[in-house]
Amino acid sequence: xxxxFSRFWAVVKKEIIQFVRERIxxxxxxxxxxxxxxxFGYAINTEVRHLSLAVWDQSxxxxxxxxxxxxxxxxxxxxxxxxxxxxxxxxxxxxGEARAGxxxxxxxxxxxxxxxxxxxxxxxxxxxxxxxxNAMASAGSIGLYHSLRVMSARYFPGREVQMxxxxxxxxxxxxxxxxxxxxxxxLLGVILTILASMLTAMAxxxxxxxxxxxxxxxxxxxQPELILGKIFPYFVMSFVATTLMLxxxxxxxGVAVRGSILLLGGVxxxxxxxxxxxxxxxxxxxxxxxxxxQMTFFSFLPQIMLSGFMFPxxxxxxxxxxxxYAIPLTYYxxxxxxxxxxxxxxxxLATQIWVIAAFGVGMIxxxxxxxxxxxx
Numbered sequence: 095x096x097x098x099f100s101r102f103w104a105v106v107k108k109e110i111i112q113f114v115r116e117r118i119x120x121x122x123x124x125x126x127x128x129x130x131x132x133x134f135g136y137a138i139n140t141e142v143r144h145l146s147l148a149v150w151d152q153s154x155x156x157x158x159x160x161x162x163x164x165x166x167x168x169x170x171x172x173x174x175x176x177x178x179x180x181x182x183x184x185x186x187x188x189x190g191e192a193r194a195g196x197x198x199x200x201x202x203x204x205x206x207x208x209x210x211x212x213x214x215x216x217x218x219x220x221x222x223x224x225x226x227x228n229a230m231a232s233a234g235s236i237g238l239y240h241s242l243r244v245m246s247a248r249y250f251p252g253r254e255v256q257m258x259x260x261x262x263x264x265x266x267x268x269x270x271x272x273x274x275x276x277x278x279x280x281l282l283g284v285i286l287t288i289l290a291s292m293l294t295a296m297a298x299x300x301x302x303x304x305x306x307x308x309x310x311x312x313x314x315x316x317q318p319e320l321i322l323g324k325i326f327p328y329f330v331m332s333f334v335a336t337t338l339m340l341x342x343x344x345x346x347x348g349v350a351v352r353g354s355i356l357l358l359g360g361v362x363x364x365x366x367x368x369x370x371x372x373x374x375x376x377x378x379x380x381x382x383x384x385x386x387x388q389m390t391f392f393s394f395l396p397q398i399m400l401s402g403f404m405f406p407x408x409x410x411x412x413x414x415x416x417x418x419y420a421i422p423l424t425y426y427x428x429x430x431x432x433x434x435x436x437x438x439x440x441x442x443l444a445t446q447i448w449v450i451a452a453f454g455v456g457m458i459x460x461x462x463x464x465x466x467x468x469x470x
Contacts, residue, residue, distance in 0.1 A: 101316070105323025123293065123331040124338070127285045131278070131339050134285075135347055138277050138404075145229055148175035148183055148192035155203035161214065161240055165196065170232040183217065193219045194229060206244055267435045274347040279430045280403045282339055283423050286362075287369050288394055290332045294325060294373030295386040321461055325370045332366045333359075352437030358430065361447055365426040368454030372422070375457045378464040397423045422453040 147165060151158050165171040175192050177183045183195040197215040199205075205212035216233045220226035268275045340358075343349040351358060373390065380386035399405070400414065401423040407415060418424055425446040432438045440447065 101319045101323075103323070105320055106326050109324060109327040123289060123328070124335055127289060127335045127339050128342055130285050131281055131342055132346060134281050135274060135278050135343070138273075138281075143169055144172045145170060145193040145225070146174045146191065147171040147194050147196060148177050148186045149173060149196045149198075150177040150179065150183055151198045152200040153198040153202035155198075157203050157206060157240075158198040161198075161236070162196065164236045164240065165233070168232055168236060170229055187217065187219050190219075193225070194233075209248065275349055275435060276431070278343045278347050278349045279434045280427050282336065282343070282362075283365070283401075283426045283430055284398055284403055285339070286332060286336060286366065287397060287423050289335070290328060290366060290369040291373035291376070291393070292387070292390045294328050294370045295376040295380070295390045296383045299377050299380050299383050299386045320465070321374055321458060325367070325374060328370055329363075329366055332370070333363060336362050336366070349434065351434050353433035353439065357440055357443075358433045361426070361429045361433070361443070361450070364447065364451050364454065365422065368422050368450050368457065371454045371457035371461065375461045375464075378461050397421050400424075402427055422450055425449050 149162055151162070162173060166173050171194060175186055177186065177195070180197065183192070183197065186192040187195055195215075195217040197217070199212060199214070202212045202214070214237065216230075218226040218229055265271060337359075340351070344351075372393075376386055376389050376393075380389055396417070400407075400410070400418045401421050402418065403423070407418045407424070410418065429443045429446045429450075432443055
């Protein structure tokens with residue numbers, strides 16, 4: 095046992111010396127995650143706010159001004175452009191100056207006063223369907239509000255009418271509906287996945303290109319000791335980066351951990367082990383650092399798009415879902431968001447934790463077998 099630890103520690107010291115010589119690696123592991131979290135945390139925002147609105151008001155009535163004010167007060171729209179024709183509305187949306195166009199008919203006030211239906215046109219740039227869908231829902235709510243006001247004044251003048259049915263929504267875990275509360279915990283997993291797997295993917299390939307891998311393989315060092323020794327320094331540095339990112343998430347975005355910080359740290363350690371193991375597995379397959387980099391980048395897009403980072407897995411086609419559940423990041427996102435946002439414990443997350451650990455052990459075993467095969 096003592097000899098096994100000494101061999102493992104010899105590999106660790108070798109990697110630490112390599113760290114000292116290549117300080118850019120330390121900068122990548124520590125500085126880069128913080129910069130990415132700050133940049134993406136502010137840039138990735140699913141909330142629809144302040145869409146530029148162009149208005150063609152042919153009515154010039156009190157009612158049209160009230161409706162326009164409602165659009166602006168909702169904070170979904172900013173009244174930035176005034177149009178004098180439908181052609182101008184079209185040109186503004188085509189040029190990207192406006193994301194929505196509001197058109198009032200000339201007889202708006204007269205039609206409403208006489209009890210006739212009046213049609214107010216709202217046009218959206220739906221090239222971004224998510225933004226357009228949220229904005230359309232907001233516009234529909236504004237239209238419903240003014241319709242109820244008109245009907246109330248018409249049929250019950252001077253009376254405050256109560257709605258017969260009132261839907262009272264309750265938003266759990268994220269009552270402010272802040273997208274950062276959802277995105278930032280996901281960014282932790284995504285950034286760790288990219289950096290940790292990318293760096294370890296080149297660990298063994300670098301030895302092969304320098305001609306030292308064969309020397310290591312024929313030495314008394316066993317394959318698991320070599321692999322774990324290669325992983326350990328990255329493991330420690332990645333965990334330091336995780337801790338700093340959690341602190342930065344709280345300071346910059348106000349994302350507080352509602353559950354156990356110790357549990358989150360433990361799950362993050364397991365996931366780091368799994369991610370680093372994935373990088374080592376790639377390192378046993380690739381023959382050059384360029385191949386290792388290409389294979390790692392090839393894996394990033396499916397992991398990000400299919401893990402539930404941005405799009406819910408339940409909304410994906412059933413034929414795609416098995417792929418989603420074959421990605422370790424899927425389970426880490428569920429645990430990280432569950433601990434940070436919901437405050438749930440290990441009992442509810444036991445399945446996800448075991449799956450993450452199983453992925454890590456499986457990839458370490460496969461990587462060890464591949465190295466043994468190369469030696470044979």
